[in-house]
Amino acid sequence: MGATVTSRALAILGAFDGEHRSLSLTELARRAGLPLATAHRLVGELQRWGALAREPNGDYVIGRRIWQLGLLAPVQSGLRQAASPFLHDLYGTTLATVHLAVRDGLQVLYVERLAGHVSVPVVSRVGSRLPMHATGVGKVLLAYAPEEVRMEVLQNLTRITAYTVTQPARLLEQLRRVRAEGYSTTGEEMSLGACSVAVPVRSGDTVVAALGMVVPDLRRQLPRLVSALQVAAHGIGRTLTGDPSIQWK
Amino acid sequence: MGATVTSRALAILGAFDGEHRSLSLTELARRAGLPLATAHRLVGELQRWGALAREPNGDYVIGRRIWQLGLLAPVQSGLRQAASPFLHDLYGTTLATVHLAVRDGLQVLYVERLAGHVSVPVVSRVGSRLPMHATGVGKVLLAYAPEEVRMEVLQNLTRITAYTVTQPARLLEQLRRVRAEGYSTTGEEMSLGACSVAVPVRSGDTVVAALGMVVPDLRRQLPRLVSALQVAAHGIGRTLTGDPSIQWK
DNA sequence: TACTCTTCTTCCACTGAGCGGAAGGAGCAT
DNA sequence: ATGCTCCTTCCGCTCAGTGGAAGAAGAGTA
Known part of the structure; x- marks a missing residue:
């Protein structure tokens, strides 16, 4: 398993799709195929940067920064x-x-x-x-x-x-x-x-x-x-x- | 300098903005504040995943996958x-x-x-x-x-x-x-x-x-x-x- | 109130993934 | 040829990332 750090971070982003626009940490970890603790840390970094955001209920969603980047594609x-x-x-x-x-x-x-x-x-x-x-x-x-x-x-x-x-x-x-x-x-x-x-x-x-x-x-x-x-x-x-x-x- | 791997990858994405929609590897590395070799490797991973794409001239641009994710925000x-x-x-x-x-x-x-x-x-x-x-x-x-x-x-x-x-x-x-x-x-x-x-x-x-x-x-x-x-x-x-x-x- | 189950968060010692200087192309202009 | 810039690959050292485990915070349930 060639699991580079970056690929793990991307796996987290990849866990989101049209049917899964908001995910709890546990779901996120499972869908990305990562241990909970690992997912937790990565998710924290992604959130700090603005790639992910949290809903009022604590679930994670794609953040505004990614949306902004997408507009540049x-x-x-x-x-x-x-x-x-x-x-x-x-x-x-x-x-x-x-x-x-x-x-x-x-x-x-x-x-x-x-x-x-x-x-x-x-x-x-x-x-x-x-x-x-x-x-x-x-x-x-x-x-x-x-x-x-x-x-x-x-x-x-x-x-x-x-x-x-x-x-x-x-x-x-x-x-x-x-x-x-x-x-x-x-x-x-x-x-x-x-x-x-x-x-x-x-x-x-x-x-x-x-x-x-x-x-x-x-x-x-x-x-x-x-x-x-x-x-x-x-x-x-x-x-x-x-x-x-x-x-x- | 708390340079986590993830933050470096994000720094690369962050190098793009309205005035810089396409960047050469060297520009990218400079704007992200990373050594060339490091940027090169990270950029490769990001590209493989679809977060970045290359223009015909070799410059990097934001990829379709990020655009798609942005639509989910x-x-x-x-x-x-x-x-x-x-x-x-x-x-x-x-x-x-x-x-x-x-x-x-x-x-x-x-x-x-x-x-x-x-x-x-x-x-x-x-x-x-x-x-x-x-x-x-x-x-x-x-x-x-x-x-x-x-x-x-x-x-x-x-x-x-x-x-x-x-x-x-x-x-x-x-x-x-x-x-x-x-x-x-x-x-x-x-x-x-x-x-x-x-x-x-x-x-x-x-x-x-x-x-x-x-x-x-x-x-x-x-x-x-x-x-x-x-x-x-x-x-x-x-x-x-x-x-x-x-x-x- | 106490118990149970689930989900989230923090800790920390081990280790292998990532680092980046340096060397080697590739392309282009002079 | 020579020099220049930019891109790609290599490899041994080391420190960032890992993830099991324990603890905290809720949310039911009785």
Whole structure:
């Protein structure tokens, strides 16, 4: 066990996630896999610095300092800001839930989201991750990902709904079409009752993000949605070009 | 020098700020006050975990993982979300730059901001900190802060513009009036050409945040602005009550 | 009030993880 | 070639971090 001090401190931070926004010391220690006394000391240091804070009841939560740091991340400052006005336009003209996502390792990371009022079950949240093979934005990012990433994702196509694509050959064929046609679609592959379209966002000639939307049904309006998405994606891309702070991987 | 390993890792993260979003290893080491070799090793660990990332040119930036963690902070999840619709309303009716801020130690921390089109010099940014004695939201937060905080702030009233209040007695008198009248004002105390009004946001009977706006001139419309602010602040407070994730210090 | 169970905090002697000076690249300008 | 700056790796010494254990502080329960 190569347990460096830093990795332990990070393990503590890593114990927090969307379902665990506040944790008692004991839970924290257990989730981080650390002895109680060790966790106690590290947590104290993290708190003193402002990385963690305590709620009135004594539980620990992520502190303001981490929040401030997060605002400095390129994901936040570059991509999001460039995209924000286009997402609003897109939402204005289509009234659908709009998503901006990047690839992070083998998953899709949602960077921005505008939620629509239409009652479509949407699972994503800003800052959350989902598998690549079952989402519109995921398929786009996968289509343009390095070969090795694509191969690794294909190894493990977990079924989520009855419509999730789990056969590597079929997914590969779909990805080929994404590259050929410039957009991807899904039909209830992540959650029943939700379909999606997505297009790549390019900075120069690299795909840096994917822009997508979720709607109850695609059939009727697909061409309209695709072109609206492409206009927005192109706009974002133009804003980004020249801003070197958006990196791919 | 009590240099724990964790504090060194945190010093590295702390080297980033609004003016230094990307740093070379050498700069990072210097700003964190660490020997190069030490910084190198720590930075490597932080990067492996996702707390830092490298730009194409090799410089380090805050990583996605920190950004994700930041989204879990109570500042972000509770207060901001509760306030968001009210801030938009407020902006819609007044067209002024609107601010939501909390106290963090002896400073004001800006949690949310809607920038107006009016040409008023505004120094705040989301995630940035400013001194309490020279801003509208700061005076509100100071007025309702624990006695000891108030005393410590009074020790050190740095002059920023010619209009900054630097006499403890005068500021104390102003704070008394804030508590009596329920709002604070500033006139070019932080930057010339900018005035501000602010009101407290209460959850139950504790003041958890301050809501303010910046305008070129206050005279004419003060009562209208104050009442708009109070309506919004009240709305935010009502949304917050029952959400225990907003703590006061 | 006394007992029990859980969670948090403090202590301290042992030891191996982290330290950092120094040497070795890598890149670039002159 | 030479000098410069910045990045990466190495390795033996040592002191910071470790974690078991004991004590404190609550919160039920009887």
